Amino acid sequence: MRSSRAILGALTEGLRGAGLPEAAIQLVPTxxxxxxxxxxxxxxxxxxxxxxxxxKNLVARVQIEARVPVFAHLEGVCHVFVHxxxxxxxxxxxxxxxxxxxxxxxxxxxxxLVDRAAADTHLKPLVEMLLGAGCEVRGDKTTLAVDRxxxxxxxxxxxxxxxxxxxxxxxxxxxxAAVEHIERYGSHHTDAIxxxxxxxxxxFLREVDSAIVLHNASTQFADGGxxxxxAEIGIATGRLxxxxxxxxxxxxxxxxxxxxxxxxxx
Numbered sequence: 001m002r003s004s005r006a007i008l009g010a011l012t013e014g015l016r017g018a019g020l021p022e023a024a025i026q027l028v029p030t031x032x033x034x035x036x037x038x039x040x041x042x043x044x045x046x047x048x049x050x051x052x053x054x055x056k057n058l059v060a061r062v063q064i065e066a067r068v069p070v071f072a073h074l075e076g077v078c079h080v081f082v083h084x085x086x087x088x089x090x091x092x093x094x095x096x097x098x099x100x101x102x103x104x105x106x107x108x109x110x111x112x113l114v115d116r117a118a119a120d121t122h123l124k125p126l127v128e129m130l131l132g133a134g135c136e137v138r139g140d141k142t143t144l145a146v147d148r149x150x151x152x153x154x155x156x157x158x159x160x161x162x163x164x165x166x167x168x169x170x171x172x173x174x175x176x177a178a179v180e181h182i183e184r185y186g187s188h189h190t191d192a193i194x195x196x197x198x199x200x201x202x203x204f205l206r207e208v209d210s211a212i213v214l215h216n217a218s219t220q221f222a223d224g225g226x227x228x229x230x231a232e233i234g235i236a237t238g239r240l241x242x243x244x245x246x247x248x249x250x251x252x253x254x255x256x257x258x259x260x261x262x263x264x265x266x
Contacts, residue, residue: 001031040065049251051233071246073234075161076106076189078219081178081204082126083195084117090216091122091194092129097218098192100133104163106235107190107212107222111158112169113178119171127169135165142171158185175200179207186210188237190222211237211244 008027015022028035039047040062049069052062062070080098082091098109112130114123124146130137131149138153150169157168158181172178175193182191192214193204201215212222212235222245224232229247236242242250 036061037065040067042068051246051251053234071234071236071242071250072238073106073236075187076108076222076235077111077159077161077185077187078107078109078189078222079111079113079178079182079186079191080109080219081113081172081175081182081191081193082115082118082122083175083178083193083197083200083204084115085197085200086115086118086122086194087196088122088125092126094192094194094216094218095126096129096133098220099130099135099167100165101218101220103165105220105222106161107219108163109192109219110160110162110167111181111185112167113181114169114171115175115178116171116173123169123171130167130169133165135167137167137169139169140171143169161187175203179204182208182210189235190214190219192217192219211235 004027008025011025012022015024028039039050047068049071050062050066051071052059052073056075059073063072078098080095082095095109095112099112102108112126114126119142123143127137127139127143127147127150131147137143137147137150138157139150140153144150144152153168153170158170160168170181172181178193188210190212191208191210193201194216195201205213205215214221222235224230224245224247227245229245229249231247233246233251235244236246236250241253
């Protein structure tokens with residue numbers, strides 16, 4: 001609460017300096033969680049939209065109880081798929097950045113998928129690189145065989161957002177199998193393919209149903225600032241009306257102003 005009050009004070013000072021109404025930003029002055037329920041009900045029409053920021057339990061509660069529009073920001077179970085036509089050096093660079101640049105952000109990669117056709121050349125170097133960087137690797141049988149330091153993955157690992165230096169790794173039969181895995185276990189947040197095959201990239205970008213889909217780039221680009229949207233509120237994983245990075249423009253709705261000269265519709 002004290003932190004929130006300090007943040008409010010800084011924001012109010014900024015509003016004042018910009019000549020904007022100081023009351024544009026307000027703090028709900030209570031720690032009582034009953035207030036959350038009142039806000040979710042809309043406070044008699046005084047709330048237009050809610051952007052929940054917090055843990056999974058808060059976000060889930062908001063989605064269940066809200067009677068006002070909600071921008072859903074669920075967990076980021078993000079994947080990097082290393083296709084058979086991937087450059088190993090590019091794959092190493094992107095995977096390391098996607099996982100280890102900042103492990104606690106929603107765009108951090110949580111699962112590494114490697115095309116079976118590239119497993120002999122790409123899997124071991126990628127796993128050794130991650131382990132060497134201090135990342136725990138939890139793998140399927142094929143991944144376990146490349147390094148004794150790899151721990152066995154459980155079914156739960158494939159759908160876990162670690163937000164830590166931990167990654168699940170799996171060898172999949174082909175691109176279609178990668179898409180199927182992402183559809184089954186992912187959170188429709190951010191997923192990437194590494195490949196020099198443009199047709200394979202196009203198929204991945206077309207068929208993976210996520211808010212952000214990348215070709216030969218790190219999942220850590222999942223950020224409104226990186227998209228040129230300014231300060232980010234979050235990454236929306238729903239479909240209406242904002243999806244992906246949410247900035248100020250995405251928080252607005254439309255208003256149509258019609259000018260006539262007496263027209264009537266036949």
